[in-house]
Amino acid sequence: MFGLENAAGPTGAAILIGIVLVEALLLYVGYGVLESVLGPTIARALRGD
Amino acid sequence: MELLGVAVSMLAMFAGFGVLIGLLFGFFGMGGSFLVTPALLVMGYRTDVAVASGLAFVFGTSVIATLKHRDLGQVDYKLGVLMIAGTTAGIEVGKIGLHWLQDIGLANTVVSIAYVGLLGGIGVFITYNALKSDGEGGVSHDAEDMDVEEAAEDIPDIAKKIQSYNIPPMMGIKGGLKVSLWMILGVAFATGLLSGFLGVGGGFIRMPALFYLIGVPVPVAVGTDLFEIVFSGGIGSFLYAMDGAVDLAIVAPLLAGSALGARLGAAATSLVEEDDIKVYFGIMLLLGSIAVAVREIGGVIEMPVLDVVSLAIIVGAAMLVSGAVVVSSIRELRAQGPTATAQSAD
Incomplete structure (x- = not known):
């Protein structure tokens, strides 16, 4: 994935872990925005409003 | 069909599995990592x-969860650094x-036993406490909602003894x-000792x-433990x-799914009476x-089929508990009725 199948050594490891870290931060922000936008609507729908 | 050189069906399966793990992680503050490695082994990965x-998945998940607990003021960095030092030595x-x-x-024999x-011992302990106290005491993982000062009043006797x-x-x-x-370094050392000895991350011990x-x-125990897992992971x-x-083809979709599941699990803590679910966790x-x-x-x-049976038990138990969380949440939302004030999902 992302052409990193053979990434190894300190540089390859740093890039891989960096990608996981960036993905985690993006998911935290992205899902946070999504939750604030859609959360109340979904909760209302489940309540039967 | 492939996306970035990986079959879409595999990405979807890992993302779905991630949602399941994230739900447990978000609701209980622990209990995700021990599902992933056995599942990958049974799937034939080296x-x-x-x-x-x-x-790597645990690292990404703990980053997200720590950020959330940090926002709620539930991470004690000083305690976390001390725990890291004691745990590393252990x-x-x-x-x-x-x-x-x-x-x-x-x-192999000693570690397995x-x-x-x-x-099993921790499982029995949590289940026993949940049943005995009928909702009072025991480990409550309702980390998102509980007030820190309020939670501090509910200290076990053994902890009061150590603090004395x-x-x-x-x-x-x-x-x-x-x-x-x-005392902090001693407890950190002892939990690190078990982690090093058993070859596990140690969140369920720490x-x-x-x-x-x-x-x-x-709430602070969960937040601080997650902070430590960021470093160890x-x-x-x-x-x-x-x-x-x-393997990023495993980690990336798992993380995407678990981040969503963790949001849902964390939202569920504000809806479900957690004592009802605690016994399931045990x-x-x-x-x-x-x-x-x-x-x-x-x-x-030498019966490899028992590996599959083992995975089926773990995944089945995880699905049972996460299903109970989702059903209880929806039931609680419906019980609040249409006239209730809209409550944030978080």
């Missing part, structure tokens, strides 16, 4: 890839013990408590230890990644210990 990718000593057992040929005993030893230097922890530095032995309020996965063992740990025992027996009598 052991180093399964362990490394599991660790892990090194635990590894020495493990190597000694390997030299005399008893490592210890792992099953510990997982005034061996200087004393240090303050979140929740207004004062505990001897040596979080109850922070609460039951030191008396850290549960990060360093562990970096070391494995140097050998090329981390049972899940118990079933986890049975699954590990089944896998080990399969290894001894």
Whole structure:
């Protein structure tokens, strides 16, 4: 994935872990925005409003 | 059909599995990592890839969860750094013990029995407390909603005893408590010893230890434990990644799914009466210990099919508990009725 199948050594490891870290931060922000936008609507729908 | 060189069906399966794990992680504050590595092993991945990718996933998940707990003021950084120091020393000593057992040929047997005993023991303890107290006491993982000061009042007796030893230097922890530095380092060392000895991350040992032995309020225990896992998971996965063992095609979709599941799990804590679910969590740990025992027996009598049985028990238990959380949440929302004030999902 992302052409990193053979990434190894300190540089390859740093890039891989960096990608996981960036993905985690993006998911935290992205899902946070999504939750604030859609959360109340979904909760209302489940309540039967 | 492929996306970035990986079959879409595989990405979807890992993302779905991630949602399931994230739900448990978000609701209970622990209980995700022990699902990933066994699942990858049963799917036929090499052991180093399964362990490394599991660790990288735990690293990413703990980053997200720590950020959330930080926003809620539930991470004690000073305690976290001390725990990291004590745990690291304990892990090194635990590894020495493990190597000694390997030299005399008893490592697999002793570690398997210890792992099953510990997982099962904690499961029995949590289930017993949940049933005995009918909702009072025990480990409550309702970390998102509980007020730190309020939680500090619900300290177990054994923690009060430990806090009564005034061996200087004393240090303050979140929740207004004062505990001897040596007691904190001692508990950290003991949990690290078990982690190094058993070869596991140790979250399921450390979080109850922070609460039951030191008396850290549960929300702070969860937040601080996650902060520690960021470092242990990060360093562990970096070391494995140097050998090329981390597979992003596994980690990326798992993380995407688990981040969503963790949001849902965290939202559920504000809806579900967590005491209703606590007993399920204890049972899940118990079933986890049975699954590990089944896998080990399969290894001894050379019956690979027991690996699949083991995974089915673990995944089944996880689905049962996460299903109970989702159903209880929806039921609670419906019980609030259309006229109730809209409550944030978080």
